[in-house]
Amino acid sequence: MWKFFHHLTSPPHYYRVGATLIPWLAIPGLALIAYGTYAGLFLASEDYQQGDAFRIIYVHVPAAYLSMLAYAFMAFGGGIGLIWRMKLAHAVGAAAAPLGAAFTFLALVTGAIWGRPMWGTWWEWGDPRLTSELILLFLYFGYMALRSSIDDTAKADKASAVLALVGVVNVVIVHYSVEWWSSLHQGQTLFKKGGPGMDADMLYPLLAMIFGFTLLFGALLARRIRTEVLFRERRTRWVRELVLAPEGGK
Amino acid sequence: MTAKLSASELTLIRGETCLFQDLGFALNPGELLLLEGQNGSGKTSLMRSIAGLLSLETGEIFWNDEPVSRQRQEFHGSLVWLAHRTGLKGDLTLVENLRFEGILRPQADVDQGAIFERLEISRLKSLPLRSLSAGQQRRVALARMLLADVPLWLMDEPFTNLDRDGRKLVVQLVEEHLEAGGMCVMAAHQDIDINATINRVAL
Amino acid sequence: MTSTNPQQPGIFAGLAAIARRDILLAWKRPGDVLNPLFFFAMVCTLFPLAVGPSAEQLIFSGPGVLWVAALLATLLSLNTLFMSDHEDGSLDQMLVSPQPLPVLALGKTLAHWLISGLPLVLISPLLALTYRMPGDVVGVLMLTLLLGTICLSLLGSIGAALTVGLHTGTALLSLLILPLAMPVLLLGANTVSLAAGNDIYATGIWALGAYAVAALSLAPYATAAALRISSE
Numbered sequence: 001m002w003k004f005f006h007h008l009t010s011p012p013h014y015y016r017v018g019a020t021l022i023p024w025l026a027i028p029g030l031a032l033i034a035y036g037t038y039a040g041l042f043l044a045s046e047d048y049q050q051g052d053a054f055r056i057i058y059v060h061v062p063a064a065y066l067s068m069l070a071y072a073f074m075a076f077g078g079g080i081g082l083i084w085r086m087k088l089a090h091a092v093g094a095a096a097a098p099l100g101a102a103f104t105f106l107a108l109v110t111g112a113i114w115g116r117p118m119w120g121t122w123w124e125w126g127d128p129r130l131t132s133e134l135i136l137l138f139l140y141f142g143y144m145a146l147r148s149s150i151d152d153t154a155k156a157d158k159a160s161a162v163l164a165l166v167g168v169v170n171v172v173i174v175h176y177s178v179e180w181w182s183s184l185h186q187g188q189t190l191f192k193k194g195g196p197g198m199d200a201d202m203l204y205p206l207l208a209m210i211f212g213f214t215l216l217f218g219a220l221l222a223r224r225i226r227t228e229v230l231f232r233e234r235r236t237r238w239v240r241e242l243v244l245a246p247e248g249g250k
Numbered sequence: 251m252t253a254k255l256s257a258s259e260l261t262l263i264r265g266e267t268c269l270f271q272d273l274g275f276a277l278n279p280g281e282l283l284l285l286e287g288q289n290g291s292g293k294t295s296l297m298r299s300i301a302g303l304l305s306l307e308t309g310e311i312f313w314n315d316e317p318v319s320r321q322r323q324e325f326h327g328s329l330v331w332l333a334h335r336t337g338l339k340g341d342l343t344l345v346e347n348l349r350f351e352g353i354l355r356p357q358a359d360v361d362q363g364a365i366f367e368r369l370e371i372s373r374l375k376s377l378p379l380r381s382l383s384a385g386q387q388r389r390v391a392l393a394r395m396l397l398a399d400v401p402l403w404l405m406d407e408p409f410t411n412l413d414r415d416g417r418k419l420v421v422q423l424v425e426e427h428l429e430a431g432g433m434c435v436m437a438a439h440q441d442i443d444i445n446a447t448i449n450r451v452a453l
Numbered sequence: 454m455t456s457t458n459p460q461q462p463g464i465f466a467g468l469a470a471i472a473r474r475d476i477l478l479a480w481k482r483p484g485d486v487l488n489p490l491f492f493f494a495m496v497c498t499l500f501p502l503a504v505g506p507s508a509e510q511l512i513f514s515g516p517g518v519l520w521v522a523a524l525l526a527t528l529l530s531l532n533t534l535f536m537s538d539h540e541d542g543s544l545d546q547m548l549v550s551p552q553p554l555p556v557l558a559l560g561k562t563l564a565h566w567l568i569s570g571l572p573l574v575l576i577s578p579l580l581a582l583t584y585r586m587p588g589d590v591v592g593v594l595m596l597t598l599l600l601g602t603i604c605l606s607l608l609g610s611i612g613a614a615l616t617v618g619l620h621t622g623t624a625l626l627s628l629l630i631l632p633l634a635m636p637v638l639l640l641g642a643n644t645v646s647l648a649a650g651n652d653i654y655a656t657g658i659w660a661l662g663a664y665a666v667a668a669l670s671l672a673p674y675a676t677a678a679a680l681r682i683s684s685e
Contacts, residue, residue: 032378052645082678085305138632145628149621152265158682161616166611166675170633173664179637180656181643235266301549304685327551335542341473342479352460353470354550378481 009088010239011229022219029215036209044202053117060079062213064101064129067136068171070100070217074143085231088225090157091232093146093164095224099217100142107133120147128175128182135174139167141177153232179221252315253278255300255402255433258310262295269295269400273309277435278426281403282446285437287453293437296453297406299329300435327356329402332412336391341382342389344371347379351394358399365396369419382410395426396423403427403434409442458615462578468560469551475564478537486568490680493573495512496522499581508585511520515584516594523573523598524631525640526603531609532560532568532626535617535680544617554677562610562673570602586649593648594656600661604637607665607672614679637664 040058047054066103079093095145111130143160147159150156253276255328260273267439269292276282300306300311302325311318313325321330338347348362367373369389379387388411395403403424409417421444424434428446462470479486500518504510512636538544547557577598581591612630619625644657 002506044671133631135635136626145625146615149616149619149625155682155685158685159679162611162679162682163615163676168632169671170636173636174632177639177660180660181639184643184647210632254658296546301545303548303681323551326549328461331549331550333542333545335540335545337472337542337544337546339537339541339543341477341478346474346477350470350474351546353467354546354552356462394576429522 004139007210009086010232011088011091011236014088015226015229017241018147018222018229022222022226025215025222026219027158028218029212032208033216034210034212036212039201039205039211044205045199047202050118053114055203056110056114059095060107060114061206062210063110064107064133065210066213066217067100067104067133067216068122070096070103070221071136071164071168071171074100075164075220078157078164081157081160082165087232088229090161090230091225092221093161095221097140097144097147097160099220101137101225103217104137104140105134106244109138128178131182132171132175132178135178136171139171143167155179251262252274252436253312255283255311255313255435256315257311257357258301258309260296260311261307263290263307264295270453272324273451273453275449277433278451279431279434280435282428282444283423283433283435283437284448284450286440286450287437287452290440293404293439293453296451297331297333297404297435297437301329301404302326303337314423328400329396329404329405330355330395330400332395332406332408333404334388334406336387338379338387338390338394341378343378344375344393346383347390348394348397352397356399357397360397362397365393369393385416388412389416391422392420401432402431403436405434405436407437407439409440418441436438455554461669462552464556468556468563471547471557471560472564472567475556475561476568477574479564480679481619483531485530486572489526489569490572490576493526494531494576494580496525496646497560497583498622501583505607511584512586512649515586515651516590519577519594520598520601520638520642523602524634526573527602527609528625528627528630528634529568530565531606531613531630532623534565534610536649538612539617539684544565544680548681551620552675554672554680558614558676558680559669559673560612562606562676565610566606570606571599586603589642589650590645593654594645596658597644597661600658601637601641603665604661604668607668608633608637610670611677611679611682614676614683617680617683619683637661639662 036058040055044055046052058220073096074093075094077089080086081089081093108130111127111133115124115127116122116132121129143163146163147156147160150159230239255277258274258276261271262269269319273296275283285296295304299306302311304323313321313328318325339350342350344366363372367377369392371386371389371393374382374386374390379390382390388408392408395405405420405424408420408424412420421442424436425445426432459515476581497519500514501511504514535544538547550557563571574595577595578591581594586594609626609630612626615629640657640661644654644661647654647657
């Protein structure tokens, strides 16, 4: 059983499986995003308070959710890599970080665009979610900076895994402390807890977008891990054989 | 495997280079393990691996037939390491340095003064180590080694910076330690003349 | 030699010994202790010069400025936490010691707090007075800084351990530590602001205390793991 698992997570095996995995994630993901975009823009009815401006949630919410999911992947991968010394797990962390940072940035930008008509300003410090998201972006930057400043891959893997694990504890604390802080300053949030529920025609596109984004994230992650694996194993025989193969390494 | 300290199939990869592959050795009380090789051949890395500081690609180091990784504390309580960098604080005096060292590992019940006398450092006791010569600092590091009550000595290039008397003294100290049933792992790039059972590892 | 069963010094002896050694080292090089304090005072001086001396503004921004300055000063002193130990090889000696590494890391962090965090707390009233902070609020400030600097020293020791031997300077350390330290800053500064506004501020104190306890019990393990990784 353990041996089987070990084989499954061996870099060459992942490299092959990953290739078949990517289209299975990417195609449904893109289809869901296409449906979600169309339905979100044309089928969903206007919000009675926010007008058309609310439609940005179809990008903002999935991006914000993935910014956290990617961090969880990073920390989880790092933890597994540290405990079981599994190389593939570290590659997951390395691959997830830039994706997570990109989604965090997207969530921040869409949040700011949304804030403009809502608050009349691009940035509102009083919003706890945006502030937490900004701190999360800095956590990603720290992770990537640490990784890139250590030359030895094995060492960089372990050091950044420790940082990701410390960070994941911290993300929770950041969330609550920022919420406390904004409650002191009469913070305004875009989503109010216990507010009016969403209509089905607004909700379904959102769900489609969330699932679509997640699948797309999975596809991008799988692809980045493949690249990462190829780079890390560049000295091994299987990569050399792959590259020197007649088809040029498909 | 019945040796006190042994290793098999050690492979260490640092960055892009493989420093050693499928390396093994065995060491018993009273024996000296000599790591031979040129500069950059991986002697220090092997020493650091034995000390448990580097994670090996493959292989395992055994102490009392038990993997070191599973009894780190016990293993570290049985060794003292004379490294290339002495690990002594230049701002502190000899006595202050050694007092701290006493907390780090088990100490032998010996006459400190006699050891200082033998190493010819007793008159330097109250000076900050910074003001001592490199050779004198090495002697302080040797004093730390003698004060520790441990069977295993790890010595990385122990003759560096020492004068002829100092080198002779190191040989004597090692011979005495081995005669008393101790063990020594030594990395050296030159030939040494020690009267003991020597196991060699060529890198 | 091998037949005797050597007595290993206990872990509290190890904790105390390493803390004592670091304090002794700091005593012999007082500049390392004083520079962050001067930096702290300096940043607090910069602010009124930049925004003007109006009493209202100083009272309003005092807690925040003092806290940010304290955070930056702590960060400045953290860079050297493991640096000299790494350079002279004594870190390696600690790693091959039978003393548990988290205990040694905690001892070093404790010494760091005693020589950089505590003095900061002690001179903070002086600077708080220039910001026209009333006496009872100064008490709250000192309490939050006392708990906060403990948290910062512990968090910072993880970052210092991760970056030891990298020669990247304070910039990388700041990038790693500042996002982690943000909740501490946020709790500390806002608790003082609440106290200044005659609001209930106990929540912040409890939260900081909880943070300090959690950091005290977890950070040494992370620091020890980071030190082993950095020394490979």
